[in-house]
């Protein structure tokens with residue numbers, strides 16, 4: 001075990017420059033969902049040069065691809081992402097909020113590191129298998145549009161994971177940890193109201209306001225909050241208010257809802273209620289409403305068997321050696337987090353490290369250079385959840401930025417191609433590659449993960465929450 005781990009780690013180290021460069025280039029491309037053309041192409045090129053065979057353009061997603069090497073069972077999937085986020089442009093390494101001129105997107109969720117580390121892990125697995133003449137198939141899944149569109153759900157729906165035995169993923173974070181615990185299922189739904197415009201003073205009785213309908217719908221949903229399960233989350237953004245002229249009755253208005261709950265079936269039920277509220281708002285205002293669901297993320301079924309392997313390897317690669325400059329780099333970013341994030345930090349750390357001595361040791365550190373015990377922290381959503389319904393799946397996170405740095409922030413964009421991110425990339429790649437090899441060479445371990453997965457599903461099957469026939473689109 002130790003020997004193999006060291007050998008795989010060396011394989012990752014041998015090629016780390018390629019993948020750190022990949023991460024940095026993708027950071028610079030900063031392409032939004034379903035438009036990750038350069039990011040996808042670069043990864044395809046690197047994987048092809050390393051001997052992988054690419055299948056490009058999957059499930060209606062032009063930027064999705066699978067890089068595969070080897071043959072036969074088992075089939076191990078390592079998942080990558082590479083989309084950027086709107087409004088999070090930021091100069092690299094800069095601790096003052098400074099958007100890059102002319103650029104709106106930024107890698108504020110670190111998906112540039114995510115894809116590169118996963119590709120690096122797959123490359124190391126391939127090298128090891130080739131060297132030791134081992135059977136099996138390793139795949140890197142280039143998965144677009146994790147943010148907002150749930151790209152993986154389309155890949156799952158169209159069967160691209162059907163023959164996989166194990167799936168492994170990771171995410172940039174402030175903590176090194178195995179990410180157990182379910183993410184929330186999440187639907188995105190557009191509600192578009194159509195009314196009749198009129199002069200708001202001259203003939204208001206001849207107008208029917210779509211904006212009124214949006215406002216009434218939101219009020220209705222906010223009243224619904226009292227009567228929904230407490231773990232549910234509902235939030236909205238008004239996309240179109242119908243214009244900027246108050247003297248015109250707005251004939252079109254649009255609101256986008258994110259509806260989340262621990263289980264897909266619970267989200268489906270909430271959506272049914274919210275649809276009814278929208279229809280009620282249309283009735284009240286004598287407008288019409290169009291309802292269009294554009295994405296669906298399922299909750300995650302985490303897998304304790306895979307997590308155990310990942311956790312053992314992660315503990316072997318952390319703590320990481322940082323230079324004084326790197327510590328200084330991270331420290332500078334601990335100083336520019338928001339006051340609320342700073343206030344929340346000890347509470348969060350206490351959750352992760354309930355032992356007082358451990359807490360005191362790390363509270364105020366420039367980098368959380370330890371492996372946190374598996375803890376359920378904030379509950380976001382990820383389309384890795386959809387994969388986990390059809391393949392036993394587990395995830396880790398590694399420390400890629402300073403403590404307190406929030407995901408989806410300019411502070412995260414700034415650090416996502418910095419030295420801490422680069423080291424987090426390497427730790428993630430090593431950990432995932434080692435765990436992948438455990439499953440590649442041990443059919444009993446694969447069977448154990450599968451048995452655990454069947455037990456955890458408890459008779460449920462993938463609820464396939466995407467609207468029937470709906471294809472990925474840019475919205």
Ligand SMILES: [Zn+2]
Pocket residue numbers: 109110111146171
């Ligand atoms: Zn993310």
